[in-house]
Amino acid sequence: MPVASDVGEPATDADAAGEGLPINEVFYSLQGEGTLAGVPSVFVRTSGCNLRCWFCDSYHTSWEPTGAWRDVDSIIEEVQSHEQANHVVLTGGEPLIHEESVELLERLDEEGYHATVETNGTIYRDAPIDLASISPKLASSTPTPERDPKGEGEWEEKHEQNRIDMDALSQMVDDYETQLKFVVTDESDLPEITDLVDRVRKATATTVADDDVLLMPEGMTREQLDGTRSEVAELAMEYGYRYTPRLHVDLWNDAPGT
Numbered sequence: 001m002p003v004a005s006d007v008g009e010p011a012t013d014a015d016a017a018g019e020g021l022p023i024n025e026v027f028y029s030l031q032g033e034g035t036l037a038g039v040p041s042v043f044v045r046t047s048g049c050n051l052r053c054w055f056c057d058s059y060h061t062s063w064e065p066t067g068a069w070r071d072v073d074s075i076i077e078e079v080q081s082h083e084q085a086n087h088v089v090l091t092g093g094e095p096l097i098h099e100e101s102v103e104l105l106e107r108l109d110e111e112g113y114h115a116t117v118e119t120n121g122t123i124y125r126d127a128p129i130d131l132a133s134i135s136p137k138l139a140s141s142t143p144t145p146e147r148d149p150k151g152e153g154e155w156e157e158k159h160e161q162n163r164i165d166m167d168a169l170s171q172m173v174d175d176y177e178t179q180l181k182f183v184v185t186d187e188s189d190l191p192e193i194t195d196l197v198d199r200v201r202k203a204t205a206t207t208v209a210d211d212d213v214l215l216m217p218e219g220m221t222r223e224q225l226d227g228t229r230s231e232v233a234e235l236a237m238e239y240g241y242r243y244t245p246r247l248h249v250d251l252w253n254d255a256p257g258t
């Protein structure tokens, strides 16, 4: 069932559109990104996003949001059907635009799961999050008219205005175990990353170590990663940040449900 296009709008509109959460897919895979790469995990992908990165590898949750509204019970049931998994990854789209994500995380916590939330860091929610996997969006993610996958740059200004919310980002870093996972297109992204990490360090009481900062090569296919991976690995060594692969892309390319 298609989700109305208003799922990309602010949480209240999104939540008014149906019961529960708009779900694009639930699947069992290996965590492909970050410090838990390789861990068997159930992925719950909500639909709808407040940003529009030109490179978004989940086009049907952002540029053309689709999915079905599902209640939390039915999501939990499907998660539990993957009996081998102790880890759940809540992702999207932007899962934290939806207030109901809090209830889902509370239920996952009660059931004893480790929950990672993949988020762009622009919306804070008080919830049992075991790992906040925050991917703040850099200027190089902005959908300029030349890079817009759908229109002619209609989202450029809104994306640019909303991609960093320092209050939400620093509160998340203060309250949760965090990794900051930047999508790197090339070396021109690094000054912005070092500057943002400095600003987060100044705004928080928490220690953000260099190895909590992860550089991830941009690319949704193996072929695209062939063009970014080596350079990003070299940049991680040069700056002393951590490199993260995109293990799922290396293993399964861009196959659905991986």
Ligand SMILES: C[S@@+](CC[C@H](N)C(=O)[O-])C[C@H]1O[C@@H](n2cnc3c(N)ncnc32)[C@H](O)[C@@H]1O
Binding pocket: 049, 055, 056, 057, 058, 091, 092, 093, 094, 095, 118, 119, 120, 121, 133, 134, 135, 181, 183, 216, 217, 218, 219, 220
């Ligand atoms: C689809 S997003 C969903 C969660 C949240 N909206 C966010 O951006 O963090 C999941 C992860 O994929 C990353 N990502 C999306 N498109 C990518 C691409 N083309 N190359 C590398 N990483 C990408 C995001 O930065 C994020 O870390």
Ligand SMILES: Nc1nc2[nH]cc(C(=O)O)c2c(=O)[nH]1
Binding pocket: 029, 030, 031, 032, 033, 043, 058, 089, 091, 092, 118, 248, 258
């Ligand atoms: N295997 C696998 N690992 C992932 N880690 C983060 C993902 C995401 O889309 O948020 C993702 C994904 O889509 N697949």
Ligand code: SF4
Binding pocket: 049, 050, 051, 052, 053, 056, 057, 058, 061, 062, 092, 093, 094, 120, 137
């Ligand atoms: S913030 Fe995440 S889901 Fe939204 S467009 Fe960017 S990568 Fe896609």
Ligand SMILES: [Mg+2]
Binding pocket: 057, 058
């Ligand atoms: Mg993904």
